[in-house]
Amino acid sequence: MTRSVYVTGIDRGDGRQVVELGVMELLTRQVDRVGVFRPLVHDGPDRLFELLRSRYRLSQDPATVYGMDYQEASALQAEQGTDELVSALVDRFHLVARDYDVVLVLGTDFADTQFPDELSMNARLANEFGASVVPVVGGRKQTAESVLAETVNAFRAYDGLGCDVLAMVTNRVAREDRDEIAERLANRLPVPCWVVPDEPALSAPTVSQIAHALGARVVLGDDSGLARDALDFVFGGAMLPNLLGALTPGCLVITPGDRADLVIGSLAAHSAGTPPIAGLLLTLDEVPGEGILTLAARLAPGTPVLSVTGNSFPTAEQLFSLEGKLNASTPRKAETALGLFERYVDTAELSSRVSAPSSDRVTPMMFEHKLLEQARSDLRRVVLPEGTEERVLHAAEVLLRRGVCELTLLGPVEQIRKKAADLGIDLEGAELTDPAVSELRDSFAEKYAELRAHKGVTVELAYDVVSDVNYFGTLMVQEGFADGMVSGSVHSTAATIRPAFEIIKTKPDASIVSSVFFMCLADKVLAYGDCAVNPDPDAEQLADIAIQSAATAARFGVEPRIAMLSYSTGTSGSGADVDKVREATELVRARRPDLRIEGPIQYDAAVEPSVAATKLPDSEVAGQASVLIFPDLNTGNNTYKAVQRSAGAIAVGPVLQGLRKPVNDLSRGALVQDIVNTVAITAIQAQQSPTEKVSDQ
Known part of the structure; x- marks a missing residue:
């Protein structure tokens, strides 16, 4: 049966996208077929699903992700009752669950909905889906006492409604209260409760998001600059020395567009790193002349300069209501979110509690x-x-x-x-x-x-x-x-x-330095050696490369089954090139009898079971080799690049081995x-x- 994890909350503004992203990261570490289901959705693009789809290369049809929109759900509930609504959502969930090893369920967002008891709705859906629940409690701008009470009450609410609560996450708490809250919650609940502090960079809008929200024109700047987080807003109207003293790292400077001195001064400060700013927003539909803009572009290449038609006051009102969102266009925010999740959540314990089917x-x-x-x-x-x-x-x-x-x-x-x-x-x-x-x-x-x-x-x-x-x-x-x-x-x-x-020099037990590439194919990882360092190793060196590569593979979780590659398999061929591989194979067997090795062997017999059954039916390596040793650099380098390009493999490396x-x-x-x-x-x-x-x- 598909195991599902239902991430939900108790109110809006809990920042649970951090937890949803973190849980998705954990699930994709354990299995390769992870589905996503959101029972109820608002009109418009689903920013989080688009992020998950792009980041984790999901092949799921977006049409299957959603149960129904809130308007449809509300109408169905009013006409036929809650049972019919739940039944319809369960049916749509199982259409997803049948195709995936595990499903991440994204709970309702408690925003502009018409359900009188949204918490109970999430609890019932989780139970009907057979999903375990991770409730998220938001603690932003709350006292430690308030956060503690809400967390305990949230657990009791979901537990009391019959949910299998995996763990609790209390999110967006004040950094100065985080340790105290975590300590006081440690023994209050029968499940783990992890406390995550508020991270300003996550709630800060990017310059691109600001430009979109204000309908601003991008005068200068590139994609990298527009991706910067605006951590603060500094309004410039005073003389330049006063403005420079007010600048803060990552701030967006808002100033009338006719103040060329403030524009150049702010960008000069950024160029000097004292401090680096997010960019400038020019008001009143005024933009400095061409000469000033050319100087600005040279002072701080890529730094965004935006222009809006309004004056500073209405612009400020709009800016202060903006909040950053995780989406596919903010990959740096996603890295920040995952870093936060992994630092404050015991991911090993959560993984063990999820118990997703191993792959x-x-x-x-x-x-x-x-x-x-x-x-x-x-x-x-x-x-x-x-x-x-x-x-x-x-x-x-x-x-x-x-x-x-x-x-x-x-x-x-x-x-x-x-x-x-x-x-x-x-x-x-x-x-x-x-x-x-x-x-x-x-x-x-x-x-x-x-x-x-x-x-x-x-x-x-x-x-x-x-x-x-x-x-x-x-x-x-x-x-x-x-x-x-x-x-x-x-x-x-x-x-x-x-x-x-x-x-640094070589290890005492290594005669040479060599390399491996980890070739990540669609369903397995192979180690290729040596594809980067040694042009034409002799039999002794080839044996050393094989032993080193087996150790490297094992260190990174690839069970070593070594194939010593040649244009001939077994005893079917002869010649200096084949003899070198045959001698190297025997040297490995003599030095490391514990290693499983086959050679000489052709590539197809090494990795394809049907070919191996014909050419080497009694081999414990043929058809399932995981460490492939090439006879020379020319063969190895060309093969790894051919597989990388033609099979769409990800090549990780070269990883050097043999150094101290x-x-x-x-x-x-x-x-x-x-x-x-x-x-x-x-x-x-x-x-x-x-x-x-x-x-x-």
């Missing part, structure tokens, strides 16, 4: 979720040498908001801050370091000269070398100032990993999510790496 399939999304969850379980610090690169900054914001790891970004600090400000990126919590002026530069130069003395490297020469971001980052890892490094989005593979070869401490390389075409995944992998590798400094010997 034998591992989808790309499930694999990515597992990476982030595993990295969060034991925080490590990862250094990102490419601190001024836009994709890296966007990835850093996601990693920080989700609490995946601690970060150090390298580069000129003011340049990083300015770039982040121009992109509207919040780097709070990240450490920014400029290798050129760092107090570590002298000691790093001495260390590098010591390590490379046999190559004639002097301290003077080393002083110049360690100013390079990749060398500096690698030395941070070597000396314990960071646990791992990720680079390569704008640097070559050689520039990324050469410092690691020179400074983790350093990983990015493709120069890496997307933001690729960087996030690679950093998470690096943090996980660091969890199992020794923390002491590596010996010089």
